[in-house]
Structures are given as structure tokens and as C-alpha cells.
Amino acid sequence: MGSIFAIARNSWKEVYRKKDFYVFFILLIIFLLVLLNETFFDVPGISRFLKDVGFSLLWLFSLIIAVTFSARQIPMEISSHTIQPLLAKPVSRWQVLSGKFWGSTLAAIFSFSVFFIIFVLIARLKGEGVERMLIFQSYLFGLLFLSLVCAVSIFLSTFLTISANVTISILLYFFMSWFGEYLRAQILFPQKILAFFYNLTYQILPHYEFYDLRMRMVHGWEPLPLWVVSSVFLYTLIYVSFILMLGYLKIRKKTL
Amino acid sequence: MKKAVYSLTLIWTVSLINLVPWIDNFNYDFIKSKGIAERDIFFRTLGEAKALISDLTYLKADEYYHGGVKHKHLEPHTCPFRDKEARREEPEYKHAYEEKHKQEKFSGFNILPRIGAELSIHAVKHLHGEEEKEVMPWLYYSVKLNPHNVEAYVVGAYWVGSRLGKADEALKFLREGMKHNPDAWQIYSEAGNLYFHQKQNYIQAIKLYSKAESLMSDKNADKFDKSHTFTFLGASYEKIGKIDRALEYYRKDVDLFPSHRGLIKKIKKLEGK
Amino acid sequence: MDKPIAIHNLTVIYKGRKPKKAVDSLDLEILKGEIFGFLGPNGAGKTTAIKAILGLIYPDSGEISLFGRIPGDCLSRRSIGYMPEIATYYWYLTPRELLRMYGTFFHLDKALINKRTRELLALVDLSDAADILMKNFSKGMMQKVSLVQALINDPGLLILDEPTGGLDPVSRITMRDLIKELKSRGKTIFFSSHELSEVELVSDRIAILKNGKIERLGNLEKLLEERGAHQSLEQYFLDIIRGE
Numbered sequence: 001m002g003s004i005f006a007i008a009r010n011s012w013k014e015v016y017r018k019k020d021f022y023v024f025f026i027l028l029i030i031f032l033l034v035l036l037n038e039t040f041f042d043v044p045g046i047s048r049f050l051k052d053v054g055f056s057l058l059w060l061f062s063l064i065i066a067v068t069f070s071a072r073q074i075p076m077e078i079s080s081h082t083i084q085p086l087l088a089k090p091v092s093r094w095q096v097l098s099g100k101f102w103g104s105t106l107a108a109i110f111s112f113s114v115f116f117i118i119f120v121l122i123a124r125l126k127g128e129g130v131e132r133m134l135i136f137q138s139y140l141f142g143l144l145f146l147s148l149v150c151a152v153s154i155f156l157s158t159f160l161t162i163s164a165n166v167t168i169s170i171l172l173y174f175f176m177s178w179f180g181e182y183l184r185a186q187i188l189f190p191q192k193i194l195a196f197f198y199n200l201t202y203q204i205l206p207h208y209e210f211y212d213l214r215m216r217m218v219h220g221w222e223p224l225p226l227w228v229v230s231s232v233f234l235y236t237l238i239y240v241s242f243i244l245m246l247g248y249l250k251i252r253k254k255t256l
Numbered sequence: 257m258k259k260a261v262y263s264l265t266l267i268w269t270v271s272l273i274n275l276v277p278w279i280d281n282f283n284y285d286f287i288k289s290k291g292i293a294e295r296d297i298f299f300r301t302l303g304e305a306k307a308l309i310s311d312l313t314y315l316k317a318d319e320y321y322h323g324g325v326k327h328k329h330l331e332p333h334t335c336p337f338r339d340k341e342a343r344r345e346e347p348e349y350k351h352a353y354e355e356k357h358k359q360e361k362f363s364g365f366n367i368l369p370r371i372g373a374e375l376s377i378h379a380v381k382h383l384h385g386e387e388e389k390e391v392m393p394w395l396y397y398s399v400k401l402n403p404h405n406v407e408a409y410v411v412g413a414y415w416v417g418s419r420l421g422k423a424d425e426a427l428k429f430l431r432e433g434m435k436h437n438p439d440a441w442q443i444y445s446e447a448g449n450l451y452f453h454q455k456q457n458y459i460q461a462i463k464l465y466s467k468a469e470s471l472m473s474d475k476n477a478d479k480f481d482k483s484h485t486f487t488f489l490g491a492s493y494e495k496i497g498k499i500d501r502a503l504e505y506y507r508k509d510v511d512l513f514p515s516h517r518g519l520i521k522k523i524k525k526l527e528g529k
Numbered sequence: 530m531d532k533p534i535a536i537h538n539l540t541v542i543y544k545g546r547k548p549k550k551a552v553d554s555l556d557l558e559i560l561k562g563e564i565f566g567f568l569g570p571n572g573a574g575k576t577t578a579i580k581a582i583l584g585l586i587y588p589d590s591g592e593i594s595l596f597g598r599i600p601g602d603c604l605s606r607r608s609i610g611y612m613p614e615i616a617t618y619y620w621y622l623t624p625r626e627l628l629r630m631y632g633t634f635f636h637l638d639k640a641l642i643n644k645r646t647r648e649l650l651a652l653v654d655l656s657d658a659a660d661i662l663m664k665n666f667s668k669g670m671m672q673k674v675s676l677v678q679a680l681i682n683d684p685g686l687l688i689l690d691e692p693t694g695g696l697d698p699v700s701r702i703t704m705r706d707l708i709k710e711l712k713s714r715g716k717t718i719f720f721s722s723h724e725l726s727e728v729e730l731v732s733d734r735i736a737i738l739k740n741g742k743i744e745r746l747g748n749l750e751k752l753l754e755e756r757g758a759h760q761s762l763e764q765y766f767l768d769i770i771r772g773e
């Protein structure tokens with residue numbers, strides 16, 4: 001466990017010593033301030049627009065950081081040859097993979113947390129605000145979402161180049177965000193031959209659409225019941241463990 | 257050395273600030289001379305894609321009106337389950353919804369769709385009162401992105417003027433729409449509505465409804481649209497005491513809908529005066 | 530007592546359209562406390578053999594034992610230090626942070642890691658750069674970091690892959706002295722090099738590898754004597770490689 005933590009700690013240092021985070025941080029503040037000061041038809045107190053766009057931006061920025069960061073962890077270790085002295089220490093390949101996963105997840109969570117705090121503070125300045133339980137649930141789901149994104153990117157990085165991995169990870173996110181509900185509808189109302197295909201796709205692909213509680217938060221719907229939150233937590237845990245295990249099987253015997 | 261770098265940076269920044277408008281104007285003149293498009297930042301950054309995004313923002317306004325539920329999910333043929341969810345409060349759907357719910361609950365294999373269903377918003381609610389203003393940004397951006405989106409002008413003006421009671425703002429918005437879409441009768445008609453209902457300025461209402469009428473044809477308006485214009489033209493004339501003109505339009509309306517009993521009664525009443 | 534390295538019949542084949550035997554039936558034993566020079570031209574299979582020893586490559590056949598354990602066993606790497614041929618260490622870390630991370634892998638306590646970090650960085654004259662991000666380091670400085678990271682656990686066996694590559698003459702002498710100093714402390718050193726003069730100055734035994742096979746193995750002085758007096762290692766090496 002100590003070795004995993006040591007790898008993770010050093011990986012996540014990269015995020016605050018790199019410019020990416022600061023660029024997104026400044027961009028988010030600029031966007032939020034612009035949105036805060038935007039008025040429409042001289043009507044005061046319009047706030048859902050700010051919450052909607054602000055949350056989408058922080059979600060997107062965190063996703064980009066998570067994907068770009070986790071996608072390069074293992075390929076960079078290999079290309080810079082640091083994987084060799086690393087594995088020449090009493091560290092297993094599983095520990096390296098887990099350490100890289102935790103490092104990327106911590107880095108993404110750190111960025112997401114900073115963005116989220118700024119978002120909540122600015123969103124509270126205007127209009128209706130957001131219910132506390134929903135803020136908590138959105139934050140928790142954000143953390144789970146980023147861990148899933150990082151696990152998938154780490155897995156893909158065991159056999160894809162960095163750019164291919166980033167492209168596929170981001171496409172996968174948009175695919176599930178846009179078509180996740182469509183796939184679900186197809187399963188509930190199966191159409192013979194396609195039913196099996198839809199079901200298989202739905203069970204295999206990571207359900208990124210589960211985690212975005214933006215609409216619930218923006219339009220003041222009730223928070224999710226505990227069993228749903230627990231189910232999503234359990235789903236993330238199982239999916240992350242499974243996909244990391246697949247990644248390990250891929251690099252277990254790989255020539256490094 | 258540092259001082260030199262700072263000085264150079266300062267000179268560079270100041271020069272850039274001064275040069276940007278010049279470069280910008282040059283680009284604008286060039287684009288204008290080619291007749292490519294009007295000057296707006298959305299065009300320059302998004303190009304033709306802005307029309308598509310305009311439609312999406314318009315749909316977003318609709319989504320907001322339904323509490324975040326996408327319009328397509330309200331259509332039975334695209335997602336029947338969502339439709340049942342959306343209308344589960346209605347008695348005819350309630351039974352089917354509960355049956356489906358039970359079925360999912362006990363289907364172990366379908367645990368993921370079950371979670372997905374719980375995570376999506378279950379019901380539909382409409383904005384009411386103060387909340388109605390929340391659709392405004394999307395309608396505003398819809399016309400900013402595509403000034404030829406007539407429907408967005410009309411719906412936007414309706415919300416601002418009729419629902420939020422800001423008639424002047426709504427008229428300003430419509431005037432902008434008229435500038436970009438001089439042949440769109442819908443915009444004139446909506447402006448007429450505002451003058452009629454909000455400002456009770458029937459002379460202006462008549463001018464605008466008449467303009468709308470002149471732009472209407474069988475191709476761009478159906479008989480319901482025409483009927484609406486005739487009704488309000490008639491009503492406006494009636495309000496200013498020009499009963500003959502009022503009757504003229506009421507009769508035109510009845511020609512379109514001969515079974516319109518209320519209006520027939522009204523015509524008889526006015527004829528009797 | 531288990532030997533630091535014992536290799537029996539090691540074969541590594543690089544798969545592809547034309548499979549190539551990178552290491553072919555290699556038998557080798559490294560004795561405790563010796564400096565062993567592993568020589569060969571480019572592509573002879575030196576680095577592949579080293580990677581197999583460290584468990585970075587899975588051999589197609591043969592056995593490797595490190596202090597009596599297989600390379601895949603994490604415990605076998607407890608008393609090993611490895612310096613790779615090329616490595617560009619994490620640009621976003623300082624040497625101190627790097628050594629702290631590597632020290633943690635050996636379950637060393639914090640005070641000991643700090644003490645060793647100070648000593649090792651002083652040894653390679655990098656004390657002043659201890660807290661500078663490694664993105665600012667030259668190739669030579671990176672090479673020094675590469676060496677000290679291999680020593681953080683005070684290993685019994687040190688595996689160095691081209692340790693003097695890219696170093697200036699002064700640093701090369703420092704490295705040579707360091708290797709001798711480590712030997713005097715009872716360490717076993719296994720290193721590959723192109724710098725034959727360096728090998729000649731420090732090695733007790735050598736092996737010359739050609740096309741994945743060992744061509745010559747033995748005590749350096751005795752091997753040189755085979756070919757008559759006054760022959761340099763360089764001449765000897767060239768004769769072997771050219772097949773004379």
C-alpha cells in the first residue's frame with residue numbers, strides 16, 4: 001500500500017507543477033464571472049443558465065485533465081525509460097498500475113474540487129442557489145466519475161498511444177452522455193435481434209451518463225435516494241476494479 | 257535585463273491593444289467586401305455551425321421550460337418509457353408505468369438500466385411564476401447565433417413581454433427581429449399582440465397586425481394563423497370604435513371558420529348596434 | 530550462500546515477422562563482491578539480458594536466480610540497485626522527491642531516507658540541486674541522479690547499464706572511483722559498457738557477448754594473457770568480435 005501511495009503522490013504532483021490546471025482554473029473563473037454579470041432583457045436574478053453552463057465547463061475541464069493526465073502516465077514511464085528503475089525496485093506491476101490510477105484520480109479530484117468550490121461560491125451569488133444535499137451528491141458523483149474516467153484511460157494506455165487514448169476516451173464520454181439513455185430505452189423496449197446487441201453494449205460500456213447531476217441541480221429536482229447513490233458507488237467500484245484488472249493482465253507479461 | 261524584458265512586454269501589449277481594432281476592422285472590411293457575412297463574433301468563431309447551435313439553444317429553452325427534460329423524451333415514438341414516466345401522474349399512464357417499474361425492479365439482469373432510469377429525471381414540471389425568466393438566456397443566444405431564427409424571436413418576445421411583463425424589452429427584441437427578417441409576419445403579429453394586450457395601444461396594434469396580414473400567404477401561414485390576425489385586427493378596430501372595420505375582419509374570420517358560433521354571435525351583436 | 534546472479538540457459542526471442550534470438554542459451558554466474566564487466570557490440574543482447582535479470586522481459590526459456598529468488602519475486606529486488614542506460618527522470622520532481630519515493634519502496638524509514646539522500650547527493654556533487662526540478666537538469670546531471678537512485682537501498686548487487694555513457698571525462702573518473710569504492714564496501718557490481726578502457730580499469734571478470742551468445746568469459750588478466758603480453762582489452766575485444 002505504501003508503494004502505491006508513493007507512486008500516486010508523485011504522480012499527482014505533476015498536476016500542480018504543470019500549466020494545464022492553471023489554464024483551466026483561470027478560464028473557469030473568467031467564464032463564471034462573465035456569466036455572473038450577463039443580463040438578459042433587463043430581467044434580474046436569472047441563475048439556472050449560470051449554473052448549467054458553469055457546471056458543464058467544470059465537468060468538461062475536469063474530464064480533460066483526468067483523461068490527458070491518466071492517458072500519459074504509463075506510456076510516459078515507458079518512453080522515458082523510468083519504468084525500468086521503477087520495476088527494478090521491490091514494486092510489482094500491479095502496484096505501478098494502481099499507483100498510476102490513484103495518482104491520476106487524485107490529480108483529477110484535486111482539480112475538480114478546486115473548480116467545484118469556485119463554482120458553488122459563484123453560483124450562490126446569484127438567484128436560487130442549490131440545495132446542500134444535491135451539492136454533496138453532485139460532488140460525490142464527480143469524484144466517482146473521475147475515478148472511472150481515469151481507470152478507463154489507464155486501461156486503454158496499456159495498448160494505445162497517448163493521442164489515440166485521449167481521443168477514444170473523450171469520444172466514449174460523449175457517446176455515453178448523448179446515447180446512454182437511448183441505449184437504455186432500447187433495452188427496456190427490445191427490438192428482437194438488436195436487443196442482444198444493445199444489452200451487451202449497455203452492460204460493457206462505462207456509464208458516464210450516470211454521474212452528471214447537472215440538470216437535477218439546475219432545475220431544483222429532489223436529491224437522489226440513498227439506494228441509488230449506493231448503487232452508483234458500487235457500480236463504480238466494480239467497474240474500476242474490473243477495468244484495472246484487465247489493464248494489469250495486459251501489462252503483466254509485457255516487455256518493458 | 258529584466259527591466260528590458262518588462263519594458264518590451266509593456267510596449268508589445270500596448271501596441272497589440274492598439275493594433276487589434278485596426279486588424280479587426282481590416283478583416284471586417286475584407287469579409288464585408290466579399291459579401292461573406294455580417295460582422296459578429298459568433299460567425300467568426302463558429303461559421304455556419306452557428307445556425308445548428310442556435311437550434312440547439314432554442315431546444316434548450318424548451319428543455320428548461322420542462323424542468324430539464326429533453327423535448328425528444330416527451331415524444332412517445334422516440335422513448336415510450338420516458339413518456340410514461342413523464343405522464344405517470346395521468347391516470348391512463350399510471351398503471352402502465354407502475355407495471356414497468358415492477359418489472360424492472362425484479363429483473364436482475366437489468367440492474368444497470370434500472371439505475372439509469374432512477375438517475376434520469378422522472379417527471380415533468382413546467383416553469384411557473386418567477387422561474388419563467390430562466391428560459392430567457394437560451395432564447396437570447398438562439399437569435400444571437402442565428403438572427404433568422406424567427407420562432408426564437410417570437411417565443412422570446414412572448415416570454416419577456418407577456419409572461420414577465422416587460423413589453424418594452426420585448427418590443428426592442430422584436431424590432432431587432434424585424435430588421436433581420438423583414439418578411440416574417442410572425443414577428444409583426446407578436447408585436448401586435450404586445451401592443452394589444454400589454455400596452456393597450458390599439459392604433460399600433462392595428463399597424464402591426466395589418467403588416468402581418470400583408471405578409472401572410474397560403475404558403476407561409478395556415479388558416480389558424482390568419483384567423484388569429486383577423487380576430488385581433490377586428491378586436492383592435494372595435495376598441496377604437498371603428499365598428500365597420502372590425503366587422504370586416506370578424507367576417508373574414510368567420511369565412512375561415514364558419515362554425516365559430518361565438519364570433520357569429522358577436523358579429524350579430526355589433527351589426528345590431 | 531546464494532549467488533547474486535545465476536543464469537542458466539537463458540534464451541530471449543524477439544517475436545515479429547522475423548523472430549530474432551536476442552539472447553541465446555546464456556549461462557552466467559556472478560560472484561559476491563566482484564566487479565563484472567558485460568561487454569559486447571551494439572545489439573549483442575546486453576541490455577536484453579539485463580532486463581531479463583530484472584524481470585522486465587519474460588525469457589522464452591532458461592532460469593534466472595537473484596540471491597536464490599526468481600526475478601518476478603519482489604523480494605529478489607530488495608538488495609538490487611539498477612541504473613538504466615537511458616532514463617529521463619520525472620521532470621516535475623526534484624532529486625530529493627525522487628529518492629524519497631524510491632526509498633519508500635524499500636520500506637526505509639523517513640529519517641534513513643533523508644540521511645541517504647543527503648549522502649548520495651553529496652557523493653555525486655548534486656547537493657545544491659537537491660530541490661531543483663529535474664526538468665532543468667543536463668544529461669550528465671540526470672546520469673548522476675540515475676546512479677544515486679540505484680544506491681538508495683544500499684544494495685548488495687548493483688546492475689549498471691552503460692554507467693559512463695554521456696559523461697564528461699571528470700564525471701567518468703568520479704564514476705570509476707565510485708565503482709571501486711563500492712567494491713571496497715563489499716558490493717557486487719555487474720555492469721555493461723562500451724568504454725573498454727573503463728572496463729579494463731575496474732573489472733575483475735568480464736564476459737563478451739556476440740549475437741546473444743557468450744564468446745569469452747573469465748578473469749580479465751587471464752583472458753588478456755591468452756593472446757600474449759601487452760594486448761589491450763580493446764584489441765582483444767575487436768579480435769573476438771571480428772572472429773579472429
